[in-house]
Every structure is written in structure tokens, then in C-alpha cells.
Amino acid sequence: MRRSMMFVPGNNPGMLQNAGIYGADTVIFDVEDAVALTEKDAARNLVHNAIKTIAYPCEVAIRINHIETPFGLPDLQTILPAKPDLVRLPKAETADDIRQVDQIITEVEKSQGFAPGSIKMMAAIETAKGLLNASAIVTASDRMVAVAIGGEDFVADLRTTRTKDGKELFAARSHLVLAGRAAGIQVIDSVFADVKDEEGFIAETQLIKELGFDGKSVINPRQINLVHQIFAPSAKEVDHARRVIAAYEEALAKKSGVIALDGRMIDTPIVARAQRILDYAAALGHNEPNQEGLP
Numbered sequence: 001m002r003r004s005m006m007f008v009p010g011n012n013p014g015m016l017q018n019a020g021i022y023g024a025d026t027v028i029f030d031v032e033d034a035v036a037l038t039e040k041d042a043a044r045n046l047v048h049n050a051i052k053t054i055a056y057p058c059e060v061a062i063r064i065n066h067i068e069t070p071f072g073l074p075d076l077q078t079i080l081p082a083k084p085d086l087v088r089l090p091k092a093e094t095a096d097d098i099r100q101v102d103q104i105i106t107e108v109e110k111s112q113g114f115a116p117g118s119i120k121m122m123a124a125i126e127t128a129k130g131l132l133n134a135s136a137i138v139t140a141s142d143r144m145v146a147v148a149i150g151g152e153d154f155v156a157d158l159r160t161t162r163t164k165d166g167k168e169l170f171a172a173r174s175h176l177v178l179a180g181r182a183a184g185i186q187v188i189d190s191v192f193a194d195v196k197d198e199e200g201f202i203a204e205t206q207l208i209k210e211l212g213f214d215g216k217s218v219i220n221p222r223q224i225n226l227v228h229q230i231f232a233p234s235a236k237e238v239d240h241a242r243r244v245i246a247a248y249e250e251a252l253a254k255k256s257g258v259i260a261l262d263g264r265m266i267d268t269p270i271v272a273r274a275q276r277i278l279d280y281a282a283a284l285g286h287n288e289p290n291q292e293g294l295p
């Protein structure tokens with residue numbers, strides 16, 4: 001699961017040290033926009049050492065600089081030998097961007113003796129051009145496991161701003177869900193910058209869950225649990241899903257493919273959705289908070 005992917009500035013030793021304790025599904029050690037140009041060398045060395053020496057209890061990703069900048073290649077060459085799980089390429093605009101990074105990862109995997117394909121990739125779409133090429137980007141490498149939207153850069157490219165209800169990102173978010181689902185990979189929403197606005201964060205996370213996203217990029221530990229609560233099926237949803245499956249089994253026993261439950265039709269897509277809720281709840285176990293705990 002990649003419900004919460006937390007950015008950690010790669011030049012902050014204290015944050016790198018503690019990044020694993022907050023329960024994020026993934027930590028993303030950032031050497032791109034959270035790091036000033038003068039700090040790039042120091043940050044990539046810090047990130048390398050952190051990955052090499054700390055046993056993080058979650059997936060470890062790195063966000064490199066774009067491969068066409070002077071920093072992208074040294075980012076990969078310095079950090080990959082520490083073997084992060086995942087490389088996030090920001091501002092991806094073409095399938096060739098992905099292939100270039102893929103090729104460098106392949107070379108480092110060979111030289112370091114890592115299993116081929118063991119380092120995964122994801123791309124962040126942050127421009128109109130990237131969005132229009134999304135289908136080619138998500139299918140450009142077998143390493144691709146997810147695609148994200150980088151909302152802050154995206155609205156800058158569109159020459160607009162972010163609003164509370166997210167109307168400016170609606171088309172892009174939906175397009176990305178389509179591209180990701182068609183490629184069979186996960187789709188991750190953007191960050192929410194105002195870490196003190198809990199109500200706004202909850203509303204945005206509920207929206208992106210309804211749009212079909214698998215998770216959200218976050219920038220602060222206090223946002224992690226909120227995402228997990230919103231993505232966890234509620235007790236009511238789990239109970240309803242169980243009743244749907246039971247009703248459908250009853251229908252099948254009577255040689256029917258359709259049945260009514262509480263006055264509503266139950267057929268195969270509804271059963272598939274119910275099964276997905278049960279699988280999701282089972283994957284979470286019984287220790288995860290769910291929506292009932294939301295403020």
C-alpha cells in the first residue's frame with residue numbers, strides 16, 4: 001500500500017533520522033525542490049548515508065532532480081548504490097525521461113550486483129505537457145509502479161492557483177487516474193501545503209479517494225494518520241460489503257446473477273467493489289484506525 005508518501009527534505013539530518021517513526025507507508029527523501037541549489041551535494045550524500053545505515057520500517061523512495069538538469073545524474077549515481085526501493089522522477093514530461101532514468105538504474109543494478117528490476121520507479125506529472133503524455137509515461141518502463149500529480153508545480157504551469165475545492169486540478173486528477181488504472185499502476189495525489197488546516201486536508205483527501213486515487217503525498221507527520229483513516233473502510237462499509245457478498249452467494253445458489261439488497265440491485269460490479277473493500281480491510285488488519293476516528 002502507498003496510502004501516505006511523506007516527503008522528507010534530504011538536507012535535514014534530524015528529519016532523515018526520524019522519518020521512519022511516524023507510520024508513513026513510504027518516505028520520500030527529497031533532493032529536488034526541498035533542497036537549495038547550494039545544498040544539493042550535501043543532501044545526496046546525507047540521503048545515501050541515511051538509507052545505508054538506518055533500517056526504515058517502510059518503503060524508502062528518493063525524489064531526484066529531473067534527469068535533464070545537471071543534478072539528476074549525480075543524484076542517481078550517488079544514492080542508488082545505497083539501494084532505495086523506489087525512484088520518483090519529478091516533472092516527467094515524456095516517455096524518454098522515464099527510459100533515461102530506467103537505463104541508469106539498470107546500469108547501477110548491474111554494477112552493484114542488485115537483482116535486475118529490484119529498484120522501482122514512479123513519475124510525478126507536474127506540467128500540462130506531462131499530463132498529455134501521461135499514458136506513454138506510465139507505460140515507458142516495467143519498473144513503473146505508480147504515478148503522482150505534483151499539484152503545486154502543475155497549477156504554476158497552468159498559470160492558476162490552488163483553490164480549496166480543487167476545481168483547477170479536477171481534470172488533471174481524473175485524467176491521471178485513467179492513465180494509471182489503464183496501466184495497472186497506483187495513482188498518488190499531490191501534497192496539501194497548509195499543515196495547520198486539518199479540515200481542508202481531510203476534505204481534499206476524501207475528494208481524491210472518491211476520484212480513485214490510491215494515496216496521497218504528504219509533507220508533515222500529522223497528515224499521515226488522517227490519510228490512513230480516510231482510506232480505511234468504515235465498519236459500516238465493511239458490514240455492508242459482507243452483506244452484499246452473502247446476498248450474491250444466495251442469488252447464485254438460486255441460479256440468478258442479480259438480487260436486491262435493501263431495495264438496491266446487486267450484480268457483479270457491485271460484488272467486485274464489495275470484495276475489494278473486504279480485501280482492503282483484511283490487508284489493513286484490525287489495528288488500523290478508520291473513518292469513525294476522524295475529528
Ligand SMILES: CC(C)(COP(=O)(O)OP(=O)(O)OC[C@H]1O[C@@H](n2cnc3c(N)ncnc32)[C@H](O)[C@@H]1OP(=O)(O)O)[C@@H](O)C(=O)NCCC(=O)NCCSC(=O)C[C@@](O)(CC(=O)O)C(=O)O
Binds near residue numbers: 009016018150154
Ligand atoms: C511543512 C514543514 C516546514 C512544517 O514544519 P513544522 O516545524 O511546523 O512541523 P511540525 O509539525 O512542528 O514538526 C513536528 C515534528 O515532525 C518533524 N517533521 C515535520 N515534517 C517532517 C517531514 N516532512 N519529515 C520528517 N519529519 C518531519 C519535525 O522535525 C518535528 O520533529 P521534532 O522536532 O522531533 O518534534 C515541515 O513539515 C517540512 O519541512 N515538510 C517537508 C516539506 C517538503 O519536503 N517539501 C517538498 C516536497 S512538496 C513539493 O515539492 C511540491 C510538489 O512537487 C509535490 C508533489 O510532487 O507531490 C508539487 O509540485 O506539488
Ligand SMILES: [Mg+2]
Binds near residue numbers: 126152153
Ligand atoms: Mg513539484
